[in-house]
Amino acid sequence: MKGYLHVDLDKCTGCRTCEIVCSLVHTGENNPMRARIYVIRNKFGVEMRPVYCRQCARPPCAENCPTDAIHYDEERAMVLIDYDKCIGCKICVQSCPFGAMKVDPVTGQVIKCDLCGGDPQCVKYCIDHAITFIPIGKQEKVIRSAVSKL
Amino acid sequence: MRYAIPEYILRVDLSKQKIVKEPLPEKLARNFLGGRGINAKILYDELKPGIDPLSPENILVFGVGPATGTLAPASGRYNVSAKSPLTNFFGDANSGGHWAPELRYAGYGHIVFYGRANKPVYLWIDDDKVELRDASHLWGKDTWETEDMLIEELGDPEVKVACIGPAGENLVRFACVINEKSRAAGRTGMGAVMGSKNLKAIAVRGTKGVEVADVEALLNFREEANKLIANDLFYELYSRYGTAGLTTIYNEFGACTAFNSKEAYWENAEKLYGEVFEEKLTVHITACFSCPLHCSRVYKVKSGPYACIGESCEFENIVAYGTRCGNDNLESVAYASTLADKLGIDTISSGAVIAFAMECWEKGLITEKDTGGLDYSWGNTDVIIESLKLIAQRKGFGNLLAEGVKRMSERIKGSEKFAIHIKGMETPAVDPRAVQGYGGLGYAVASRGGDHLRALAALGYSLPKRAKELFGTDKAADRFSTIAKGAVVKFHEEMRAVTDAIEICKYITRTALLLPETIAKLINALTGWEIDKQEVLRIGERIVNLERAFNIREGLTRKDDTQPERMLKEPIPRGPSKGCVVQLEPMLKEYYTLRGWDLETGYPKKEKLVELGLDYVANDLEKLGKLAK
Numbered sequence: 001m002k003g004y005l006h007v008d009l010d011k012c013t014g015c016r017t018c019e020i021v022c023s024l025v026h027t028g029e030n031n032p033m034r035a036r037i038y039v040i041r042n043k044f045g046v047e048m049r050p051v052y053c054r055q056c057a058r059p060p061c062a063e064n065c066p067t068d069a070i071h072y073d074e075e076r077a078m079v080l081i082d083y084d085k086c087i088g089c090k091i092c093v094q095s096c097p098f099g100a101m102k103v104d105p106v107t108g109q110v111i112k113c114d115l116c117g118g119d120p121q122c123v124k125y126c127i128d129h130a131i132t133f134i135p136i137g138k139q140e141k142v143i144r145s146a147v148s149k150l
Numbered sequence: 151m152r153y154a155i156p157e158y159i160l161r162v163d164l165s166k167q168k169i170v171k172e173p174l175p176e177k178l179a180r181n182f183l184g185g186r187g188i189n190a191k192i193l194y195d196e197l198k199p200g201i202d203p204l205s206p207e208n209i210l211v212f213g214v215g216p217a218t219g220t221l222a223p224a225s226g227r228y229n230v231s232a233k234s235p236l237t238n239f240f241g242d243a244n245s246g247g248h249w250a251p252e253l254r255y256a257g258y259g260h261i262v263f264y265g266r267a268n269k270p271v272y273l274w275i276d277d278d279k280v281e282l283r284d285a286s287h288l289w290g291k292d293t294w295e296t297e298d299m300l301i302e303e304l305g306d307p308e309v310k311v312a313c314i315g316p317a318g319e320n321l322v323r324f325a326c327v328i329n330e331k332s333r334a335a336g337r338t339g340m341g342a343v344m345g346s347k348n349l350k351a352i353a354v355r356g357t358k359g360v361e362v363a364d365v366e367a368l369l370n371f372r373e374e375a376n377k378l379i380a381n382d383l384f385y386e387l388y389s390r391y392g393t394a395g396l397t398t399i400y401n402e403f404g405a406c407t408a409f410n411s412k413e414a415y416w417e418n419a420e421k422l423y424g425e426v427f428e429e430k431l432t433v434h435i436t437a438c439f440s441c442p443l444h445c446s447r448v449y450k451v452k453s454g455p456y457a458c459i460g461e462s463c464e465f466e467n468i469v470a471y472g473t474r475c476g477n478d479n480l481e482s483v484a485y486a487s488t489l490a491d492k493l494g495i496d497t498i499s500s501g502a503v504i505a506f507a508m509e510c511w512e513k514g515l516i517t518e519k520d521t522g523g524l525d526y527s528w529g530n531t532d533v534i535i536e537s538l539k540l541i542a543q544r545k546g547f548g549n550l551l552a553e554g555v556k557r558m559s560e561r562i563k564g565s566e567k568f569a570i571h572i573k574g575m576e577t578p579a580v581d582p583r584a585v586q587g588y589g590g591l592g593y594a595v596a597s598r599g600g601d602h603l604r605a606l607a608a609l610g611y612s613l614p615k616r617a618k619e620l621f622g623t624d625k626a627a628d629r630f631s632t633i634a635k636g637a638v639v640k641f642h643e644e645m646r647a648v649t650d651a652i653e654i655c656k657y658i659t660r661t662a663l664l665l666p667e668t669i670a671k672l673i674n675a676l677t678g679w680e681i682d683k684q685e686v687l688r689i690g691e692r693i694v695n696l697e698r699a700f701n702i703r704e705g706l707t708r709k710d711d712t713q714p715e716r717m718l719k720e721p722i723p724r725g726p727s728k729g730c731v732v733q734l735e736p737m738l739k740e741y742y743t744l745r746g747w748d749l750e751t752g753y754p755k756k757e758k759l760v761e762l763g764l765d766y767v768a769n770d771l772e773k774l775g776k777l778a779k
Binding site: 010013014015016017020021023024025027028029030031032033034041043044046048105106121124125127128 | 358360369438440448
């Protein structure tokens with residue numbers, strides 16, 4: 001299913017379950033360093049902010065990639081990395097305005113959210129629904145709720 | 151292939167400034183799991199009985215377990231254990247947050263500290279690199295300043311810090327260890343032991359992963375666990391109000407410690423209820439590592455004399471600085487709570503010593519001459535706050551308060567009758583007279599003294615249907631009845647020991663994940679051991695008996711398994727639990743019998759220890775003449 005991750009910052013408790021689930025399903029180990037989502041926690045600044053790939057339609061990571069290893073796939077509405085083309089220069093890591101591109105410390109490869117192929121597991125395990133998966137075409141509710149907070 | 155069990159134990163000799171890294175044997179984990187279990191084993195094996203807890207001879211152990219840092223729910227906990235300067239018995243405290251996973255990700259299960267550094271130091275663990283560093287510049291700083299300075303100095307915002315404040319440095323007997331500014335390994339004075347060793351902090355950064363035996367099974371377990379937790383009786387309360395919500399429940403039970411346990415119900419406590427806290431002070435709901443329950447919240451008093459910010463003003467804090475001291479000013483309670491975290495003082499014990507002083511004041515046993523001019527009238531918020539500062543510095547009257555209720559009562563003539571402690575540790579917020587199993591028996595036999603978390607006997611007052619399945623009678627869940635409370639407390643103690651040993655939180659295992667078959671499933675997913683529920687209970691029983699043997703070696707006998715005189719003799723004067731006292735004897739008899747402990751002495755029997763694989767412990771006790779016939 002085409003869609004994107006949406007985070008309700010008011011609901012995020014900073015428990016980092018998303019980080020562990022992500023690392024577990026992608027690498028088979030419990031290791032936040034290998035997760036494609038991470039939470040910047042600033043509890044006394046009262047902010048818990050999960051960082052993850054926004055699946056930009058005009059992704060700066062792709063625009064700056066010297067080998068065209070990254071592209072936005074319109075059919076899947078997702079930014080994809082072609083590891084055969086990737087030379088590991090990490091320009092994408094620097095280019096992402098959200099800090100969503102990481103380097104896996106074990107493999108040395110750049111990694112980012114792949115939406116678990118359309119069924120994001122972090123969403124499934126987030127008990128408070130702080131992270132939700134919004135199917136494209138059904139964003140209206142989110143937008144309405146955002147507007148109501150303005 | 152071994153899974154989930156941490157790779158190493160670190161042994162740190164502070165006197166010789168020597169650090170040794172040794173493998174953690176899998177067999178040790180098979181018998182004691184990790185965390186509190188292995189901590190107890192290390193202390194029993196290595197600590198010389200009879201030593202002064204604040205001398206260099208004491209041994210201080212930090213421990214995490216096989217669940218730490220994994221997708222297991224609420225897997226952010228650690229235990230810190232040593233001989234307690236408060237009780238002179240087994241000392242142990244547990245804390246959450248994100249410190250424990252960081253230690254696990256660096257590859258360590260336990261850190262054992264020996265001796266005493268000749269100047270203040272902190273331990274810096276950066277994955278494989280472990281070193282003792284000078285902490286002279288941190289000495290005297292509070293826990294918040296210490297953490298900020300260390301993170302700045304070490305240059306990585308993901309460094310996690312566990313440290314002591316001025317209270318630990320000044321050997322306050324109930325000083326605690328604070329990690330991430332607001333998570334406390336609160337009880338039994340582990341902060342004082344750290345201070346006595348000139349150890350200011352442990353800063354950790356770990357970047358390795360934890361491999362588990364069965365990834366699929368762990369994912370499934372967590373999915374099921376989330377459902378069990380979300381459907382649990384206590385979920386709404388904990389997830390919405392945090393433990394502050396318990397103030398409402400226990401006051402309405404008539405089980406809320408008030409006025410140094412003269413009362414167990416107070417009309418004004420309504421001003422401190424969870425609903426009020428949520429409306430007035432909560433600014434964000436937060437959680438420890440991997441926790442679906444998120445009982446923590448950041449609170450803020452925006453202006454006025456008590457302006458502050460902090461995290462986790464628990465039910466215990468609300469009672470300690472609130473009802474226990476006859477104080478109904480919620481903002482002052484929040485302020486005191488933040489202050490205690492910064493100073494590194496256990497909230498329960500500190501609230502209890504202040505309340506005890508207030509009753510001494512009321513009865514004319516202490517006067518302004520003793521207190522340095524401070525007025526210890528009930529509900530004097532300023533004196534509560536001032537007391538915390540004096541305790542941490544051991545200044546003036548604070549020097550006496552810093553000794554704890556037991557030692558205070560030995561010096562204030564005529565105060566023994568209302569000195570509310572067990573084995574030297576101040577009892578927690580729930581009045582044991584109103585909850586026979588959970589409080590009456592549970593506190594009396596807890597290995598670390600007046601404490602609710604050793605047993606946390608939830609089925610002793612809730613879920614009668616499940617209690618009947620487990621204990622054969624729904625009376626087991628009747629809080630006023632003594633029926634089956636021995637069995638109830640024993641079962642819960644076993645499960646709490648296992649929970650503390652694998653290092654997941656007691657609040658999700660309180661009722662939701664309480665059963666041994668549930669925990670067996672988790673242990674098996676993590677380790678691949680294929681143990682069953684009997685084995686889970688057996689490991690729990692082994693840990694409880696080892697702690698018992700530790701205490702017996704230190705001189706504990708049946709007479710120490712008791713309640714303060716007030717709880718046994720003074721009926722609760724008013725409220726929904728009016729007329730109750732702790733009916734200890736029948737419960738204790740049932741409990742000892744089920745435990746295989748002698749009814750006269752409280753010593754374990756040889757058969758029991760042998761059955762648990764603790765033959766060598768039986769031999770030790772036999773040599774000391776402390777084994778039951």
